[in-house]
Amino acid sequence: xxxxxxxxxxxxxxxxxxxxxxxxxxxxxLLIGVDYEGSVALDYTRQDAIExxxxxxxxxxxxxxxxxxxxxxxxxxxxxxxxxLKENGKNxxxxxxxxxxxxxxxxxxxxxxxxxxxxxxxxxxxxxAIDMSIIQNLSKTLKSKQVLFIMDCSYSGIIGSYFNMDxxxxxxxxxxxxxxxxGRSEQKARMYEAKxxxxxxxxxxxxxxxxxxxxxxDSGKDGKFTARDLQTYVEKKVSNHTNKKQTPxxxxxxxxxxIFLFRDPNHKKTDGVILDSHEKTKNFSVYTxxxxxxxQSPPAANPELITNSTESRSSLKQAAEKRTMNDPVTxxxxxxxxxxxxxxxxxxxKIIEKMKMANIAFNTPESMNIEKTxxxxxxxxxxxxxxxxxxxIMSKGEKAGARIRVYSRMKASxxxxxxxxxxxxxxxQAISGYETTEWKWDIxxxxxxxxxxxxTLSAQINVEGESTSRTIRTFDRVIKIKxxxxxxxxxxxxxxxxxxxxxxxxxxxxxxxxxxxxxx
Numbered sequence: 436x437x438x439x440x441x442x443x444x445x446x447x448x449x450x451x452x453x454x455x456x457x458x459x460x461x462x463x464x465l466l467i468g469v470d471y472e473g474s475v476a477l478d479y480t481r482q483d484a485i486e487x488x489x490x491x492x493x494x495x496x497x498x499x500x501x502x503x504x505x506x507x508x509x510x511x512x513x514x515x516x517x518x519x520l521k522e523n524g525k526n527x528x529x530x531x532x533x534x535x536x537x538x539x540x541x542x543x544x545x546x547x548x549x550x551x552x553x554x555x556x557x558x559x560x561x562x563x564a565i566d567m568s569i570i571q572n573l574s575k576t577l578k579s580k581q582v583l584f585i586m587d588c589s590y591s592g593i594i595g596s597y598f599n600m601d602x603x604x605x606x607x608x609x610x611x612x613x614x615x616x617x618g619r620s621e622q623k624a625r626m627y628e629a630k631x632x633x634x635x636x637x638x639x640x641x642x643x644x645x646x647x648x649x650x651x652x653d654s655g656k657d658g659k660f661t662a663r664d665l666q667t668y669v670e671k672k673v674s675n676h677t678n679k680k681q682t683p684x685x686x687x688x689x690x691x692x693x694i695f696l697f698r699d700p701n702h703k704k705t706d707g708v709i710l711d712s713h714e715k716t717k718n719f720s721v722y723t724x725x726x727x728x729x730x731q732s733p734p735a736a737n738p739e740l741i742t743n744s745t746e747s748r749s750s751l752k753q754a755a756e757k758r759t760m761n762d763p764v765t766x767x768x769x770x771x772x773x774x775x776x777x778x779x780x781x782x783x784x785k786i787i788e789k790m791k792m793a794n795i796a797f798n799t800p801e802s803m804n805i806e807k808t809x810x811x812x813x814x815x816x817x818x819x820x821x822x823x824x825x826x827x828i829m830s831k832g833e834k835a836g837a838r839i840r841v842y843s844r845m846k847a848s849x850x851x852x853x854x855x856x857x858x859x860x861x862x863x864q865a866i867s868g869y870e871t872t873e874w875k876w877d878i879x880x881x882x883x884x885x886x887x888x889x890x891t892l893s894a895q896i897n898v899e900g901e902s903t904s905r906t907i908r909t910f911d912r913v914i915k916i917k918x919x920x921x922x923x924x925x926x927x928x929x930x931x932x933x934x935x936x937x938x939x940x941x942x943x944x945x946x947x948x949x950x951x952x953x954x955x
Contacts, residue, residue, distance in 0.1 A: 468481040468535045570584055584613070616684045809877075
């Protein structure tokens with residue numbers, strides 16, 4: 436009998452171990468650090484891949500495959516690894532592909548780039564390199580729910596040219612395809628010699644490592660964080676380190692509405708309730724005008740307090756009215772007020788779940804003369820493709836787009852500290868399910884240098900007929916514009932050429948006249 440019990444216990448432990456191993460292997464990471472030779476050699480590509488693999492395996496339970504040998508980083512070997520990933524990816528819920536190496540732009544187009552294997556012929560990239568469109572093809576064909584590509588290369592932002600869609604909000608429960616890049620399309624990736632890694636990989640691995648009990652990128656300290664959270668941490672560190680000469684980017688690579696989610700398997704809940712902001716707001720920022728002046732967080736919600744009865748709603752409103760009229764608030768009133776917040780929060784979540792998806796497109800001028808005026812044009816359409824919306828924009832500048840959630844009334848805002856901005860079309864408008872909705876602003880820069888505009892879209896809602904309006908921000912984008920003084924200088928010369936002529940040539944004329952007199 437004792438022997439049977441021992442065997443049963445051992446069998447149970449074996450099953451649990453097998454289950455744990457299978458669960459851990461539900462996440463897969465392919466890491467490539469190309470080993471170059473000669474003039475194109477890079478110092479830390481192999482170390483980048485190895486260190487990133489170690490972090491993903493030890494901290495997040497990823498099954499990893501690290502390719503750093505010369506025989507493993509040829510064009511044929513890398514494409515074979517991608518092909519195997521396509522075949523076996525269906526076995527994993529989450530996949531990360533990391534590439535550390537060279538990227539080179541095509542001579543015929545700045546929007547075409549190649550991943551360089553170690554056997555590349557730089558004089559024949561088309562035949563011997565790997566077109567970066569292969570990443571988009573993998574995005575579309577992999578069966579996994581979540582896929583994240585991480586490109587640690589100079590000019591890696593080129594990859595955004597293939598499908599440049601900003602992530603607005605994002606839902607971690609949906610299919611996701613994201614790309615993290617070490618910088619923009621024109622930026623080089625720096626090395627961090629003191630750490631023996633590239634600068635980007637150093638801060639990536641730091642963000643994915645612990646500081647005390649929590650992963651650094653886990654700003655909510657709830658045991659999980661998104662690719663957007665990781666990007667926010669790394670971009671700040673790398674940008675500061677390089678004085679903004681290298682600014683990492685995050686792109687959505689398909690029209691999927693999800694966002695890649697990291698879970699910390701070793702996260703331990705502390706005593707009390709840990710509020711999970713990712714699940715409760717689904718990555719939307721919710722603002723309440725009534726509560727905007729408060730600096731205190733609302734009390735933790737008790738599910739038993741949530742009620743939908745008419746009588747309970749009436750008592751909740753009475754408590755809120757007391758607070759509005761500055762009457763003394765009793766303990767019972769405080770409880771009622773807490774119930775009101777919980778109840779309205781539940782209603783807000785219900786509205787968010789019912790919001791429709793729409794495409795938006797807008798222009799992003801990269802540079803302006805200080806005395807010139809430009810137009811920022813934003814178009815929203817529920818039944819129009821993003822490409823169609825971009826074609827409808829006639830204003831100057833590159834065209835960008837995003838897929839966002841919308842409600843029946845939306846407000847678009849454009850702000851910028853060093854710009855004079857005038858809305859041509861009302862900023863708050865009703866949204867049509869069939870026609871497009873447009874916003875336009877005239878902008879005129881007031882200061883030379885690198886300036887920023889802030890473009891946001893927010894849903895305007897009322898909860899259960901309450902007079903208190905609530906704003907749910909569904910899109911947030913910073914537009915960088917370089918403002919030059921070239922036009923100002925040209926205008927100055929045009930308006931003052933007579934004076935400038937006298938200032939520049941009068942002394943010369945006087946000198947010549949004196950010399951002539953002296954000669955006489």
